[in-house]
Amino acid sequence: MRFSECELDRYARQMVLAEVGGRGQEALRAATVLLVGVGGLGAPAALYLAGAGVGRLVLVDDDDVALGNLQRQVLYTTADVGRPKVEAAAKRLAALNPELALDPRRERFEPANGEALCAGVDLVLDGSDSFATRATVAAAAARTARPLVSGSVQGFEGQATVFAPHADAAAPCFRCLFPADPPADALPSCALGGILGPVAGQLGALMATEAVKWLLGVGPSLVGTLLLVDGRAARTDRIALARRPACPGHGAAHPDLNLRETSLAPAERKQ
Numbered sequence: 001m002r003f004s005e006c007e008l009d010r011y012a013r014q015m016v017l018a019e020v021g022g023r024g025q026e027a028l029r030a031a032t033v034l035l036v037g038v039g040g041l042g043a044p045a046a047l048y049l050a051g052a053g054v055g056r057l058v059l060v061d062d063d064d065v066a067l068g069n070l071q072r073q074v075l076y077t078t079a080d081v082g083r084p085k086v087e088a089a090a091k092r093l094a095a096l097n098p099e100l101a102l103d104p105r106r107e108r109f110e111p112a113n114g115e116a117l118c119a120g121v122d123l124v125l126d127g128s129d130s131f132a133t134r135a136t137v138a139a140a141a142a143r144t145a146r147p148l149v150s151g152s153v154q155g156f157e158g159q160a161t162v163f164a165p166h167a168d169a170a171a172p173c174f175r176c177l178f179p180a181d182p183p184a185d186a187l188p189s190c191a192l193g194g195i196l197g198p199v200a201g202q203l204g205a206l207m208a209t210e211a212v213k214w215l216l217g218v219g220p221s222l223v224g225t226l227l228l229v230d231g232r233a234a235r236t237d238r239i240a241l242a243r244r245p246a247c248p249g250h251g252a253a254h255p256d257l258n259l260r261e262t263s264l265a266p267a268e269r270k271q
């Protein structure tokens, strides 16, 4: 038998789906996902990926749990305050699903370690909260030809997409959407800008759905589509993302994504 009785019980509600079945569950069990950041987006995403039986989760975050995190970072309890997030997260995820391999790494995702982190996984899920880190993750994922589920959230609003420029010649990359870095003071941090917890949960769950779909080979994915969530208006919108012909962000031929000479014009978008 390919699955233990325990596994069959645990995953019964998804294995019964035609899109999953035994073969899909095996694909999930064989997969490794890298979660960059286990905060407002990464925490709910990690819970769903662990629940779904993604076999190995690599958790990268150098923060400690703070009381102000608990309003949205659903992996943690008040007793975890002060503990490294990746330690508390690994303990919680192991309690949820002891079948998993967990690889907690208390470090930042940086250019120096990024490509090695991406190279060892099947898919990258980026829930980091700074533009600089998101750009670094996108560059490393593109260079190592790994699909990247990317999301962000602020206030009542969030957005998510999947970047896989290696898998589809027409697919846009992160730098098609954001040709240049914004000024350092252009985007408020989470602490300054505020964030509604359930909206982060909504986006994190959406990102986990895209990750599971990719690992199962179920489509269509959000490649080439930016999904916008407006929690205040209770609506979602889709924007088709175009690949920019001159974009240097695609693949190994363009290893240097330091685009300081690029103008700040917004990315080309087609409705």
Ligand SMILES: [Zn+2]
Pocket (backbone or CB within 6 Å): 172, 173, 174, 175, 176, 177, 243, 244, 247, 248, 249, 250
């Ligand atoms: Zn591009």
